[in-house]
Every structure is written in structure tokens, then in C-alpha cells.
Amino acid sequence: MKPFKKEDVHPLAINIQKLQRYNYEYFNCEEVVFFEYIVVKGMAFKKIEEFFHSSETIRQETGIKKHSLNSIIKKFENLGIISIEVKGMPRVKHFKVHFPRIVELIPNIYQLSESSKLYPNFSKHLSDYFLPLVENYQKKNSNKNNKNNNNLTHTNIELDNERQSCENLIMSFNNFLSSLKYKKNISPAALKFNEMDLYRALKNYDIEIICEYIQQFFNEKSNATLSNFFAFDEIAFNKLKFIEQKIADENEFVEKFLETLQNVYDDRVELYNEDEENDITIPETQLVITARIKILLKFALKYRSELQIKNAFIAYIDAIHNDQLTVSKILPYFLSTKNDEYEIIDKYLEIYTLNYTNSKYY
Numbered sequence: 001m002k003p004f005k006k007e008d009v010h011p012l013a014i015n016i017q018k019l020q021r022y023n024y025e026y027f028n029c030e031e032v033v034f035f036e037y038i039v040v041k042g043m044a045f046k047k048i049e050e051f052f053h054s055s056e057t058i059r060q061e062t063g064i065k066k067h068s069l070n071s072i073i074k075k076f077e078n079l080g081i082i083s084i085e086v087k088g089m090p091r092v093k094h095f096k097v098h099f100p101r102i103v104e105l106i107p108n109i110y111q112l113s114e115s116s117k118l119y120p121n122f123s124k125h126l127s128d129y130f131l132p133l134v135e136n137y138q139k140k141n142s143n144k145n146n147k148n149n150n151n152l153t154h155t156n157i158e159l160d161n162e163r164q165s166c167e168n169l170i171m172s173f174n175n176f177l178s179s180l181k182y183k184k185n186i187s188p189a190a191l192k193f194n195e196m197d198l199y200r201a202l203k204n205y206d207i208e209i210i211c212e213y214i215q216q217f218f219n220e221k222s223n224a225t226l227s228n229f230f231a232f233d234e235i236a237f238n239k240l241k242f243i244e245q246k247i248a249d250e251n252e253f254v255e256k257f258l259e260t261l262q263n264v265y266d267d268r269v270e271l272y273n274e275d276e277e278n279d280i281t282i283p284e285t286q287l288v289i290t291a292r293i294k295i296l297l298k299f300a301l302k303y304r305s306e307l308q309i310k311n312a313f314i315a316y317i318d319a320i321h322n323d324q325l326t327v328s329k330i331l332p333y334f335l336s337t338k339n340d341e342y343e344i345i346d347k348y349l350e351i352y353t354l355n356y357t358n359s360k361y362y
Contacts, residue, residue: 021122026108030064034072035109037062038082042097043133050085050096079105099134100237106130107194127199138237169207173198176211177226184218190225197230204238213243254298257306261313261331262287268317282321287331296335304345312349315356319348 022032037058045051053061059069076082080101085094102109106126177191201210217229233239269282300309316334319325327333334344 021110023109023111030068031072031075033062034058034064034069034076035081038076038095038097039102041095042099050094052092052094054092081105099130099137103130103134103196103200106196123195124199127196131200131203135237138235170195170198173207173211176214180215180218186218186224193226193230197227197232200232200238201230201240204236205240205243209243210240213240213246216246217242250298250301251294254294254301257301257309258287258289258294258297260306260310264310264313265317265330268314268321272318272321288329289331293331293335296332300335300342300345304342304349308349309345311352311356312345312347315348315352316344319351 019032024032027035041051041053055066055069055073058064059066062069064072073082073084077084080098082098083096085096086092087094110122110126180186181188181191198210214226214229218224221228229240229242231241233241233244236244265287266284269284272278273281297309304312313334316325317330320327320330335342336344
């Protein structure tokens, strides 16, 4: 007995309402049909990266006339949406759909709102549909170019749709941009961005992190624009170049500053041991540095300057050596916080300021 097949209650092939989403100054109606055709084909053949069809097969399946089809295929090649290789026996066109390029062109392909942006709900809908296809595309190409480096960045942070709608997210982000505009006297044109880029970045970063580095970007770059900030890494699809470079720079700075703290510690030990009034000798030792310590120091450097931390550390180490303070772990206690305040750093910075300028221990 054949399984029951649900009756097709909507026999028309085209959803007119969805068709109205397209920007017909960019694609005409036949080009829209071809666009959706290659997207569906590319998705269906994503495991082998390409699909192969003769022009006659495409004409039969789409109804696009021969002359028009040749022009459309050429246009899509020029736009970078597809590439074609003729191969096999018999010779036939093999089409490869470049989904990253499609994502770049989305603001041109679809109708924009009066504010020259995609409607928030539709923008989120497009990102949910196309970004997995782009990630698959990047993974396939990464495997082909480097078999030993085939892991693309996977989604680390997903937008929590149950707690926050995409409209609220965009509203919150726009409120941040509005504050930044007045604070930094930035032109509205410099703050224009593609909402798809924001959703894409949110796959890898918290919104707070994105906003933090946007402020740095506009502080450091002349003639900065938000569209330039959303420049993504060529290998790790959802990672932003500026953020990743800043993180690398910050990590390098933390490593060097930890060497500075070790030197400070060594100098204080030597100074203590040279003081004839001290009865005991403190042995030289290495500070215990873990991944957690590096993270704590990185955050501390966001709120206290290098000089403040260094000077506070001098007074802190002397307090330990002079039995004014007993701690089990030197750096974790020094970098600890209470109620979001760096009480230990601030306490010993004050001691340093009051007592060390003319001290023999300075």
C-alpha cells in the first residue's frame, strides 16, 4: 500500500509576496528565477560543492530563453556568484555557487526599508538560511586547500531568540551607535552597516565585546567606518579581523607585562636580601603563571594602567616580604576583585604613592 501523500493545496509555483522582496533594479524577474534556482541547486549538491547541468536542462527547468540564459549566466559569473567549468564526457557545465559572495550582495539583491537597511525580521531570516551554507562552503574549500587545517570557526555564541527578539537586538545596537555618534562626533554615514554582518559576528562574539572593540576601532582609526570594522577573516568565517588582531596584540602585551612583574619581584627580593637589617634570606623563585592569571591580568589592564599595576605590585611584594601580608598565591590575590573593584591593587597603589617616593625601598 502506497503511503498517503498530502494533497498539494497551493498549485501555483510562485509566491508573489515573497517575490516582492527582491530589488528589481538589481535583478530582473528572470534573473531572480535563476538566482533562486542556483541557490536551491547549490544547497542540494553541497556535499560535492558543484552541480552539473546543460544549458538545455536549465532552460527546461526554469523556462528562461536561450539568449537570456546566456546573458544571465555571464552576469552571475561577473558578479562572482557562480563559477563554471566545462568538463566530463559528454562535456557539460559544472556550476559552483559562491555563497560568501551572495551574502555580500544581499543588500543589493533584496529590497531595503526606508532606512536603507534590510527589515530586521527578514535580515535574521536570511542569515539563518545563508550562513550555514557559507560555513559549509568555507569548510569544503579549507579542506581542499589544507588537509591539515580543516577546522573552521564554529558557532560559539548563538543569539538567544527566546529571550531577545532580533528587533530588540538591533534597537539596542543602534542605541549604542547613537551614543557613540554624539560622544565621538561621528557622521551617520560612517555608522552605516549591513545587519547580516552583525548577525554573523554574533556567532562568535557577545554583543558587549563587539561594542567594546567598535569603540576602540573609532578611537584608533582615522576616517573609520563601521562597514570597515565588519571585515571578516578569510579562514575563520565568523571572526572579525580587527578584534582578532587586537586580541593577539593584547595577549602579547600581557605576556611581556608578566615578564615585567617577574623582574619587579626579582628586584624586590634582591633589595630585601641586601638589607642588613633583615635576618633571613628570601630565595629567588618564579611567579606561578597560568592561563587564568593571564586572563585576570588582561582584564585588570582594561581598568588600571600598566604603571599603576606595576607600582602597586612593588608595595604588595614588599608587604609580603616584610610579613605585613600573608597570601597563599601571589598573583591570584593581587589581581582579585571585590564588588567589581580592584581593592588589593588600589590599596597597595595608595601605599606606594604615600610611602615610596623618598623611601630607600624605592
